[in-house]
Amino acid sequence: MRAIQITELSGPDDALKLVDVPEPEASTMLTPGSGVLVEVHAAGVSFPEVLQTRGEYQVKPPLPFVPGSEVGGVVRSAPDNAPVSAGDRVAAFCGLGGFADVVAAPEFFCFTLPDELDFAQGASLVLNYHTAYFALRMRGRLAEGETVLVQGAAGGVGTASLQVAKGLGAAKTIAVVSTADKERVAREAGADEVVRTDGPWKDEVKELSGGGVDVVIDPVGGDRFTDNLRSLREGGRAVVVGFTGGSIPEVRVNRLLLNNIEVVGAGWGAGVMSKPQAVREIGDAITDLIAKGFVRPLVGARFPLERAAEALKLIDAREATGKVVLELD
Numbered sequence: 001m002r003a004i005q006i007t008e009l010s011g012p013d014d015a016l017k018l019v020d021v022p023e024p025e026a027s028t029m030l031t032p033g034s035g036v037l038v039e040v041h042a043a044g045v046s047f048p049e050v051l052q053t054r055g056e057y058q059v060k061p062p063l064p065f066v067p068g069s070e071v072g073g074v075v076r077s078a079p080d081n082a083p084v085s086a087g088d089r090v091a092a093f094c095g096l097g098g099f100a101d102v103v104a105a106p107e108f109f110c111f112t113l114p115d116e117l118d119f120a121q122g123a124s125l126v127l128n129y130h131t132a133y134f135a136l137r138m139r140g141r142l143a144e145g146e147t148v149l150v151q152g153a154a155g156g157v158g159t160a161s162l163q164v165a166k167g168l169g170a171a172k173t174i175a176v177v178s179t180a181d182k183e184r185v186a187r188e189a190g191a192d193e194v195v196r197t198d199g200p201w202k203d204e205v206k207e208l209s210g211g212g213v214d215v216v217i218d219p220v221g222g223d224r225f226t227d228n229l230r231s232l233r234e235g236g237r238a239v240v241v242g243f244t245g246g247s248i249p250e251v252r253v254n255r256l257l258l259n260n261i262e263v264v265g266a267g268w269g270a271g272v273m274s275k276p277q278a279v280r281e282i283g284d285a286i287t288d289l290i291a292k293g294f295v296r297p298l299v300g301a302r303f304p305l306e307r308a309a310e311a312l313k314l315i316d317a318r319e320a321t322g323k324v325v326l327e328l329d
């Protein structure tokens with residue numbers, strides 16, 4: 001079968017090679033000796049794959065390996081105990097191996113893809129939307145009627161967080177973005193208000209939220225983190241999701257007691273990878289939000305498999321919006 005491998009750790013320009021490799025066995029790292037084989041129609045591309053081309057991601061498989069953590073496709077075979085069966089359209093999280101014609105995924109990480117969503121949207125569903133739900137509800141304890149600030153709001157996690165927050169009953173969502181094009185994407189994802197990083201966004205957020213927000217979702221980090229804390233109302237929670245901005249912020253903890261606020265970590269992988277029941281619970285919640293019309297992944301750019309490097313470079317250049325996907329024949 002065709003696959004894209006990372007063959008060296010030299011960055012997205014040179015690290016990727018299109019190769020012909022044997023199809024995988026129905027076995028995964030999380031479920032040795034068992035798994036669902038999926039014929040891949042679309043593979044999601046995310047920040048971790050960019051980092052993997054440089055050896056900078058926490059998961060460092062031996063070279064060469066096939067990256068790609070999630071796919072949309074059709075089940076070729078599934079064990080009897082799986083929630084999906086041969087012929088089903090699915091969204092699946094495979095961890096690695098998704099940039100290929102066929103991939104094996106753990107049974108508990110396969111979800112029937114509703115008719116409303118195409119394969120590219122299926123390849124956009126697990127990593128970002130499960131993370132958004134985990135961060136907002138399970139870690140940020142978002143309650144109905146609360147206000148949510150989303151950093152990096154035109155990105156994959158950002159657009160997902162805007163939609164999931166509304167689905168969970170947020171009264172208002174405020175998006176933070178860096179460009180006019182990203183402002184358009186954040187609005188398309190359903191943001192009630194959008195502020196720009198090149199303006200006085202903290203003051204605007206205070207005003208738009210009537211004194212402060214209840215929850216901040218932050219996949220960006222860097223030097224805007226202190227202003228995240230200043231944007232919270234009393235009892236607010238700032239949820240740490242990622243560091244695309246490049247640096248890991250430090251918190252002066254006196255800020256936490258001054259206004260009784262919290263900084264909460266949300267590591268979706270660490271939180272659910274060994275808990276199939278939690279994965280199914282989140283999957284059910286997302287399926288419900290799709291049925292109610294809140295969740296509609298925004299696919300920003302589509303590339304054929306052999307142009308995977310361009311997909312990674314788009315993310316690396318901070319030009320991606322929504323989800324970037326590879327489409328296979």
Ligand SMILES: NC(=O)c1ccc[n+]([C@@H]2O[C@H](COP(=O)([O-])OP(=O)(O)OC[C@H]3O[C@@H](n4cnc5c(N)ncnc54)[C@H](OP(=O)(O)O)[C@@H]3O)[C@@H](O)[C@H]2O)c1
Binds near residue numbers: 155220317321
């Ligand atoms: N904690 C978890 O469980 C979990 C799960 C999934 C993903 N993540 C992490 O969350 C982060 C976001 O992922 P994503 O898929 O949403 O990424 P993405 O689609 O590329 O969006 C990231 C956003 O970060 C902002 N940004 C600021 N400085 C940047 C820079 N120097 N380079 C690139 N982007 C920059 C950009 O927004 P502006 O230009 O508008 O500022 C961009 O839209 C990643 O670090 C990823 O590893 C964490």
